[in-house]
Amino acid sequence: MSASIFDLEREGLDAVESRLHISRREFLQFCATVAATLGLPAGAEAAVAEAVESAKRPSVIWLHFQECTGCSESLLRAEHPTLEKLILDVISLDYHETLMVAAGHQAEAARKAAMAANKGKYVLVIEGAIPTRENGIYCKVGGQTAIELTKECAADAAAVIAIGSCASWGGMPSTVPSIDGADSSPTGSAGVAQILGKPVVTIPGCPPNPYNFLATVVHFLTFGSLPAVDKLGRPLFAYGRLIHENCERRAHFDAGRFAMQFGDEGHRKGYCLYKLGCKGPETYANCPSIGFGDAGENNWPVGCGHPCIGCTEQGIGFTKPIHGMAKMLNVAPPLQYPRIDETIGKGSNFASAAALAAIAGAAAGGAAMLARNLGLSHQAAEQEKSKDAQPKAEA
């Protein structure tokens, strides 16, 4: 039987405390946060704690290509624990161009030494898109193109993780209007999977949420494998649901209450941002559930009052106009709420009402209800306008 988190406490977490330089409370909180992010069942934090506490630190080689380094920056803003503690005590970060002290030949030697010493066991993390035009000459490190480095470092890696939308599918650099009319970016930016010709785990987002990366690494430490992913390589624990399904403004969407302009009454009241261009209905990510940067609740784009731009989704983020309307991927508004005043056992109860709602939830019905709800604010706005147009009665 595996140890419970209480057994670990009884045995004393002094070793953890001194090795990780964090209090046992912080350590247990970290394990519980990661277990919850991964959607693991209650009690799984004990397995996570055991793995983080005892596992040999995996060697991590972290490459940077065509990007803004926001992915590393977002990780530096993680607090449970800080990246510094993670680097030193949970993973062995053997190569990271923006954080390592070494430079030039010394840095390249460190990468090669770590790859040789950990052949077949290291984790390769790639941040940034990979330029492919002109044989990849637009991005070179230590004399090698990003294409060459990606292939060389992936060959003996135990796992490859593409962090950020750039490495996942080309991201922002891949959507820059072309200079020669061709249908791609000037540098032909691509994602890691396109270069390797095989799927890799992707953690898209611009920047991605640091917990999704931490949780993926801790899953690897705890279970010796990477988490289950969707067809785009995205961990299901983080990208299994549309933002719209978990958004705190969803009740306003369902009720037809929308902000129509930045700063209007609806915006100030926290109404749904759909009509300002929110892409939550066509974007898969857990932003509303876990927030960003430990700065408190609601700390994510929509929580702060800006529509989601769909930064995790190829073909949406940096492609669709920011304030253009999103496509409703999942037309599943509550078509008929179950009645709440039924006497149990008589007539329509919760289950039968729910069944009726499900039957009524055929796509056409759903779309009709959706259209009706989406129309409410427009009607309200038009009524407001026509009221304003009426000549004011003389006092």
Ligand code: FSX
């Ligand atoms: Fe891309 Fe990461 Fe956006 Fe920036 O480096 S996903 S441009 S936040 O930083 O790769």
Ligand code: SF4
């Ligand atoms: Fe939230 Fe955007 Fe959906 Fe509105 S449209 S409920 S703001 S995700």
Ligand code: F3S
């Ligand atoms: Fe990106 Fe939208 Fe989340 S813009 S950070 S996917 S809310």
